[in-house]
Amino acid sequence: MDFLHNIIGILNEHGIAFLKATWITISITGVSLFFGTIIGIVFAGFKISSIKFLNRISDIYVGIIRGTPLIVQIMFLYYGIASIVTLDSFTAGALALGIHTGAYISEIFRGAVQSIDRGQMEAARSLGMSYSLSMRRIIFPQAFKRSIPPLANQFIISLKDSSLVAYISVIDLYNTALSVQGENYMPFETYFVVGLYYLVIVLIFTWFTNRLEKKMDVSKPKEVRIA
Amino acid sequence: MIEITNLSKSFGPLNVLKSIDLKIKEQEVVVLIGASGSGKSTLLRCLNFLEVAENGEISIDSEKVISQKTNLNKVREKVGMVFQHFNLFPHKTVLENIIEAPIFVRGENKEEAREKARILLKKVGLQDKAHFYPDQLSGGQKQRVAIARALAMEPKVMLFDEPTSALDPELVGEVLQVMKELAREGMTMVIVTHEMGFAREVADRVVMLADGNIIEEGHPEDIFTNPKHERTQRFLNQLL
Ligand SMILES: Nc1ncnc2c1ncn2[C@@H]1O[C@H](COP(=O)(O)OP(=O)(O)OP(=O)(O)O)[C@@H](O)[C@H]1O
């Protein structure tokens, strides 16, 4: 009962702070996903392209991002950029997270494009469609649909990974938990509360993407006409 | 219509087509036969430039195709292709599959393209399936849509690569029926098939491929009843 009592206490006292922090967490994740998706599209394009040089660039980028810890990337960018221009910690954090997820998103898009049966491209080409027209009209729409589930998964990972920006003093959910438990000496209860916040955000997001996936299932008829 | 001279094609060290010479006249129906791996698909794919042969010449519609110079997309518009596994676009309805290339390649307007698609669907007996997705069709229906899709580009030649091999036996007939109809209308066709009854009935010429060469060709009756080459005999015996 003590546990429950403490949790209610924390919510009473810090509920507003946690809500504000929730907004920071969501917005820094949102901004980073926006940039990450653009970066992902560009680098997936590089990787699929027949130009060797662009393939290499994409490999190097993905290799570096995958091969180093996110926290190192955040610190590197924050202090690296700080020596050239002054960036506030939110912007630096969003940038680092965006560059990070961009690598994974590019792999998702590349995989989805390459998973489309090559007969699709051949059929399109055999009808006289150019390579770029075939990509745009035939391959990408199918690949996009196929990338929604792994993309949703990546978005969830990004949301949770965003907690690392606490270390460059962005006042996000995790950072708020850090300071609250430093104040009340109840780390167990405080982390429980912050965990709940993350969980609820993820559950709401999952609910939305499940609906989207159902909606996107175009193989079902919109309307079956009985002749 | 089609003239192939001294065509060769390799995949790495594997010399799939050695030296192919073949002339196909307008309105002619040619059936390609040969054992698995003999290069039948490769030959068809070269005709449509899905594979680029390293040597030899191909002219289509009395126009020499030089792959570096010619606009291959333009050539492909003249050559319709039907695949073993249909390759319909799963995210598009039957009607959308058919009007895609006429609209985006030939620049036809939507209404015109739709109207033509309806006529083609009627021709292949699927006028009531226009708004279905490929997943909702049987194999035989899919293949008939694929034929209609290729015809929508008004090709000069139709290539068929084992169009009935992926079908349940009871669905083979409906596809062959459509192909017979096309032949009767005078479409020039090159067909890879193991349906010997069909070949006998429809083909003007049967061409036997072995190890990347044409080893025998002639009228179907002659080839089937009196094959000259020992490998043709063996191949035909295996089919029976
Ligand atoms: N893209 C490719 N890369 C490498 N080898 C290939 C490729 N396409 C075909 N081959 C090889 O070329 C040979 C001829 O293939 P092809 O598909 O033309 O034969 P086929 O006569 O159509 O046989 P099947 O009756 O099995 O369809 C085979 O040995 C095949 O493995």
Ligand SMILES: [Mg+2]
């Ligand atoms: Mg084949």
